[in-house]
Amino acid sequence: MKNRIRMILIFPIRALIVLALVLDGIFRPLYRPIIRAISRLTFIRKLESRIGGLPRPAILLLLAVPFAIAEPMKIIGLLLIAHGTVKTGVAVTVLAHLATFLIVERIYHAGREKLLTYAWFAWIMRYVRFARSFYDRFKLAALNWIRLRVLAHQR
Numbered sequence: 001m002k003n004r005i006r007m008i009l010i011f012p013i014r015a016l017i018v019l020a021l022v023l024d025g026i027f028r029p030l031y032r033p034i035i036r037a038i039s040r041l042t043f044i045r046k047l048e049s050r051i052g053g054l055p056r057p058a059i060l061l062l063l064a065v066p067f068a069i070a071e072p073m074k075i076i077g078l079l080l081i082a083h084g085t086v087k088t089g090v091a092v093t094v095l096a097h098l099a100t101f102l103i104v105e106r107i108y109h110a111g112r113e114k115l116l117t118y119a120w121f122a123w124i125m126r127y128v129r130f131a132r133s134f135y136d137r138f139k140l141a142a143l144n145w146i147r148l149r150v151l152a153h154q155r
Helices: 002-039 042-052 056-082 086-115 119-154
Strands: none
Touching (some): 002 042, 002 086, 042 056
């Protein structure tokens, strides 16, 4: 009974992680070059070094604040698109993704070692890695299937 309740409570967290990974997979090719360029800036390297030197509760707070703002903004952007304000919705969604990728990801990168000392945080990150590898395998299988279908139609 206890495990069943635990599974019911954990399911929404897992669903959110999978949704975030799917959206991340869609937008990652667009923002990866931007992140690489920004992470090479001296200012960003110094800032990451300072963040890495903070105590872990401070790093967690630095990570949580922009994350708590950006993630709901992604949903709001999608709702705006669904309600017909496409330009505003796309702008909100893109800005929220940029905030996540450029701010949250850099803070996580800087404080990763300390953040992973939280057992609950390490659990979430293990699940993210598992879900991401599953998503990558699914994407690869889908691409292979498409290639086989194209080859079959060419014969």
